[in-house]
Amino acid sequence: MPRPATDAPPAPQDDHAPPPPHDGPPSDAPPAPHDHPVGGVEPRRRLHPLSPALHGAKSLVVVVAGLSWSTxxxxxxxxxxxxxxxxALGATVLAVVSWYNTGYHVVGRELRVYEGLLWRRTRAIPLERLQAVEVVRPLLAQLTGLAELRLEVVGGGKTEAPLAYLGVAEAAALRQRLLALAGPAPHPGTAAPQPSPSAEPTVAPVPPGRALHAVANRDLLVSQLLTPQAFLLPFGVAFVVAQFLSEGSWSFIAVASTITAMAGVLLQPIRRVLDDWNFRLARDEGTLRVRNGLLETRAQTVPLNRVQTVGVTWPLLWRAKGWLRLRLEVAGYSGGEADDRNRPDRLLPVGDQETGERIVAEVLPGVRLSGLATGLPPARARWLRPLGWRAVGAGLDERVFAARSGLLTRQLTVVPYARIQSVRVTQGPAQRRLRLATVHADTAGGAGAAALDRDLDEAWWLAAELTARAHAAHRAR
Structure with missing residues (x-):
């Protein structure tokens, strides 16, 4: 269990450790207040000195947007x-004070983050709960050679310990170190190596991994043109033009309002293009590496053994080109995130069936996407789904549980048995009258998969079978 956000106790000291140096750590980052290395415990490190300037620039954008055109x-x-x-100056001063009181260091298999102005707190994040680490570089960070490190942990409703900002080399070194510490614990008879308090972080050469796929930017642009927003764009433009002409004014405020309204229509497709630009997927021995982004670049590392489910989506307008979209569900990402672009769980933004088959086989070895058979619910389920009855299905494969749904936008969720945490059978009032039930296979990520509107006897059999297969898969791990 993660420790509460209180002052963490100091790490135990080694009686035979050499005394700490008196001239302080020769680190580029100045030592945090009251931060003296003791024994083999490394000192706290501050964020990059330019961090307050970047936070102040972001505050300026928020302030200008908040004042609005009417002001x-x-x-x-x-x-x-x-x-x-x-x-903006006031926000920058607060950012400087916050930076002075913010620091981090690694103690054993924990990352400790210290922050706060009036009320200071310490967050201790057990690294064995680490699911994924991202190095994110917004536009201002790219211009200044900085990066932001984001951590995703089991059970987290949001990103933990966003360290903004670090130098690119320091962020890469810290990511490698945290992922290494997040692996299996060392043997009890083997002492875990502790870094010297005066040691500088080093960047070991990172193997490039085996490239799996690179999304063509042209396909990405075409895929966003084949969206409801793009088809409704002419109607939105006509409405904005009508409003513009009815005002009878060509003032700056009218022009700004028109541009703002048109930007609102195109916002989501544009965001997706910017986020998924130059999408690259590679695989190491046990991790996936995802790189994407234009104005804000992301470098994400996801251990394959943390993947809970794989989701496949066939949007209505993409079917003519045979395209699909793949997503991962990783424990630690909030499934209810309001802003979908902040969920770094993309596996394939757009691709054909063959590409999807190949990537799914890499993530879930032995699983063939086109070979997953899903059976229909009983015919009486038409009373509940008169149009989408045939779009619903579920089936058991040798290694995974598959469930599909969706009439216009078809979806398929694939759950390995080893990732199932619990199985539930639920019935609504209408389902009880029709002797139907829904079987849920829950995962650590929260969403899981559901077999909708199954016959009641089949639902109980399916729940028992899923439970047995999940237990067998857990024992085999």
């Missing part, structure tokens, strides 16, 4: 700029 029209450009400058 500009009322007070004029001079007062508007003065207000934005004062608020």
């Amino acid at each position: 500009l029209s009322r007070v004029g450009f001079g007062w508007f700029a003065a207000m934005a400058t004062v608020l």
Whole structure:
């Protein structure tokens, strides 16, 4: 269990360890307040000194957006700029104070993050619960040579310990180190190596891995043109033009409002193109490596043994080209994340059936996507799903449980038996009258898969079979 967010006790000291040096650690980052290396425990490290400047720049964008165009029209450009400058400077001062009180270091198999202004807190993150580590570089970070490290842990409702910002080399070294510590614990008779307090972080050469697939940017652009937003764009433009002409004014405020409204129509497809630009997928011996992004680049490392489910989606407008989309479910990512682009669980933004088959076989060895058979629910389920009855199905494969759903946008969820945490059988009022039930296979990621509207006897048999296969898979691990 993760420790509570309180001041963590100091790590035990080695009675035979050499005394700490008196001249302080020769690290590029200045030591945090009251931070003196003791024995073999490394000192705390601060974030990069440019971090407050980047946070202040982000605050300026938020402030300008919050003041809105109506404020500009009322007070004029001079007062508007003065207000934005004062608020941004105040935010920068707070960012500097926050940076001074923020630090991190690794103690054993824990990452400890210290932060807070008035109320200081310490977060101790057990690395055995680590699911994935991302190195994210927003546009400003790219321009200044910095990066942000994001951690995903089991049971986390949001990203843990976002360290913003570190140098690119330091972020890469810390990611490698955390993933190594997140592996199996050393033998009880073997002492885990502790870094010297004065040692600088080093970047070991990272093998490039075996390339699996690279998404063509042209396909990415075409896929976003084949979306409802793109087809509704002419109607949105016509509405905006009608509103623009009815105003009878060609003022700056009217132009800005028109551009804002049109940007709102195209926002989601544009975001997806920017997020998935230059998408590259590679595999190491036991990890997946994902790189993507244009304005904000991401380098994500996901251990394959942390993957809970694989989701396949066939959007309606993509079927003519035979395209699909693949997603991972990894324990630690919040399934209810409001902003879908903040969920770094993409496996394939767009690709054909053959590519999808090959990638699924890499993630789930021995599983053939086209060979997953799913049976229909009984005919009386039509009373509940008059249009989508034939779009629902479920089946048991040798290694995985598969469930499909969706009428216009077809979806298939594949769950390895070894990832099933619990099995549930649920019935609604209408299902009870029709002797139907739904079987849920829950995973550590939270979503899992569900066999919808099965015959009641079949549902209980399916639940028992899933439980037995899950137990056998857990014992075999």
